[in-house]
Amino acid sequence: MTTTLSAPSLSTEVAVRLDGVRKTFGPAGRAVVALDGVDLTVEPGEFVCLLGASGCGKSTLLNLVAGLDAPSAGEITLNTSRPAVMFQEAALMPWLTAARNVELPLRLAGFGRAERREKVTELLDLVRLGGAGGKRPHELSGGMRQRVALARALAATLRTGSDQGQALLLMDEPFAALDAITRDVLQGELLRVYRSTGTSVLFVTHDVREAVRLGGRVVLLSSRPGRVVREWRNVPSADVEELTEEITAHLREVISTHAAA
Structure with missing residues (x-):
C-alpha cells in the first residue's frame, strides 16, 4: 500500500x-x-x-x-496548513468507530465520500490498524486508541485541492x-x-x-x-x-x- x-x-x-x-x-x-x-x-x-x-x-x-x-x-x-494537535488522552468520539473518528476531520475539510473512505483506509493502514476500523474506542486498548488519535491528527493536516501547505x-x-x-x-x-x-x-x-x-x-x-x-x-x-x-x-x-x- x-x-x-x-x-x-x-x-x-x-x-x-x-x-x-x-x-x-x-x-x-x-x-x-x-x-x-x-x-x-x-x-x-x-x-x-x-x-x-x-x-x-x-x-x-x-x-x-x-x-x-x-x-x-x-x-x-x-x-x-492548520496544525493538528494530539494530546495525552486520545479524546476519541466514543459513539463513532475508529474509521469514523479518523474520517471526521476529512469531512470537515470538505473531502468527498469516496476520497474520505480511501484516505481513512490509508491512514489506518499507516498506523497498523487496518483491521480495526469498525471498532469503537471502548473495544480498543489504550495504545490502539492513541494510534487512532494519530491517524485522526494526520487526517486533520490534509486539505482539499491546492491548499495543502506544509503539514x-x-x-x-x-x-x-x-x-x-x-x-x-x-x-x-x-x-x-x-x-x-x-x-x-x-x-x-x-x-x-x-x-x-x-x-x-x-x-x-x-x-x-x-x-x-x-x-x-x-x-x-x-x-x-x-x-x-x-x-x-x-x-x-x-x-x-x-x-x-
Whole structure:
C-alpha cells in the first residue's frame, strides 16, 4: 500500500517560527508569566522535541502555536496548513468507530465520500490498524486508541485541492499515560510514520530519553517563565547514552536553579 501522505518538498521557509513570544495569565499586578521571550523555529519536515520540567510552559507554547490561545507579546508565523494537535488522552468520539473518528476531520475539510473512505483506509493502514476500523474506542486498548488519535491528527493536516501547505503535527506528551512497553512501541511507530510522511512535528515531553529517541533536535526550556536555554541538533547521530546524560544534567540544573530562586 502506498500512502498519499508523501513527504513534502522542503523549502527555505520554516514550518513555524516564534519571535519573542511572551504569555502571561491573570490581571496586571498579579499576572503570572508562563513564557518570556521565546524564539523558536521548526523547519519543514523537522522533528523537534520541546523538553522541560513540569510547569515550564511547554503545553502553553503548544497551545499558542495551535491557535488555541494568543500570545501576550511577540509573533508566531505559520507556513503550514492548520496544525493538528494530539494530546495525552486520545479524546476519541466514543459513539463513532475508529474509521469514523479518523474520517471526521476529512469531512470537515470538505473531502468527498469516496476520497474520505480511501484516505481513512490509508491512514489506518499507516498506523497498523487496518483491521480495526469498525471498532469503537471502548473495544480498543489504550495504545490502539492513541494510534487512532494519530491517524485522526494526520487526517486533520490534509486539505482539499491546492491548499495543502506544509503539514504540522503538535503532540503534547501523547504517550505519557501509557505503560512502558506500549509507550516504547508507539514511539517506534511514531518514528516510522514520521519518516514515511515527512510531517513537521513539535513534540512536548519532560522525558529526556523520549526526547533523545524521537527528536532530530531537542530544545530545553527553563523553568517558569519558560525561555529557550539550550538546544541540541543532529540528535540521531549522537551517542544516545552520552547525550541523555548531558541533557539530563542541564535539565537538573534548570530545575535546581528554579528551586533556589
